[in-house]
Amino acid sequence: MALHFSTDELAGRRTRAVAALQERGLDGLLIFRQESMYYLTGYDTFGYVFFQCLYLGADGRFFLLTRAPDLRQAQHTSVIEDIRIWVDGPEASPALELKAMLAELKLHNKRLGVEYEAYGLTGRNALRLNEALEDFCHLQDASDLVSRLRLVKSPAEIVYVRRAAELADQALEEAHRLAGPGAFEGDILAAMQGAVFRGGGDDPANEYIIGSGRDALLCRYFTGRRKLDAKDQLTLEFAGVYRHYHACLMRTIPIGEPLPGQREMHEVAVEALEACKAALRPGRPIGEVFDAYARVCDAHGHRENRMNATGYSLGTTFAPNWMDWPMFYHGNPEPAAPGQVFFIHIILFDSAKGVAMTNGQTVLVTEQGCEPLSRMPVDLVVK
DSSP, X not given: OOOSSOHHHHHHHHHHHHHHXXXXXXXXXXXXXXXXXXXXXXXXXXXXXXXXXXXXXXXXXXXXXXXXXXXXXXHXXXXXXXXXXXXXXXXXXXXXXXXXXXHHTTOTTOEEEXXXXXXXSOHHHHHHHHHHHXXXXXXXXXXXXXXHHHHBOOHHHHHHHHHHHHHHXXXXXXXXXXXXXXXXXXXXXXXXXXXXXXXXXOOOSSOOXXXXXXXXXXXSOOSOOOBOOSSEEEEEEEEEEETTEEEEEEEEEEESSOOTTHHHHHHXXXXXXXXXXXXXXXXXXXXXXXXXXXXXXXXXXXXGGSOSOOEEEOSBOOXXXXXXXXXXXXXXXXXXXXXXXXXXXXXXXXXXXXXXXXXXXXXXXXXXXXXXXXXXXXXXXXX
């Protein structure tokens, strides 16, 4: 089998999930998040775009309901032994087949948690699931149950995160090598992603974000590539990925020479990044990280140029995005703890002047504070 963790580690994760189920008074969990399936069993697929459910009972039993193309995938990449297949067809009703499987386990009138917040459970399928189980059992939203377990990384997971960070550094080195007047964005993207793949890495859970000129003020991917002007700016937000674990970096690279005010914005971004890292301490609410970002930016007159969040947890995530729970925003009470991994991104977009500046690092929370996982400096690099 293509397992990336020991069977003992996977079993320990399921044991903790079972304990969490019992603590909430749940008899089982209907799992639709691919991240949860991978975390608990090793199961690695993009088959979650169709109806697919991993059941984990409070007694430790588990089974998978999926489609035929994922039978061998599950056998090859996971410790799941009980794999059931629903058959495609105009009258197919996998939710009813799931009900029959739950009935086999005598779960009538039991309380089951559901991962409703899952890209693997569309709104239409959620309606069908609720309808199928309406008179059978009691459903309760438990979307956060496994996500909370995933927040603190094991030593084995941190090994993968560190490798992902190395690949992100190599990707940034490629961007620095190629960026300059006349450079084609497509060549920069190809080299950055090529560095990750050559290093044994994976596709990211969402597209690399790249934008130049006025589009350097965007923080989402969009289609269409251009060549850099003699005087330009290039914003990159990207991830090194290894065994689906992500480590992100973010930079704005002035081309030719910095635009007016851009050096000052860079100084503010670096100051804010350092303030955020100082605020990320075990036992403290992670909302304080955002407050540090806002305090520095606002003090330098950039209230209108900053965002309302400044990063989020990272881990093993699947498409359509690499953002994991929880996020840095004002008032978030979730406490930081050793073993958590976060991406801190500092974004300043001056729309009035058309000037962008970003900086970001992935960090590991330690007993004392946090450790940046990138070796790349945060200095302003002009190409």
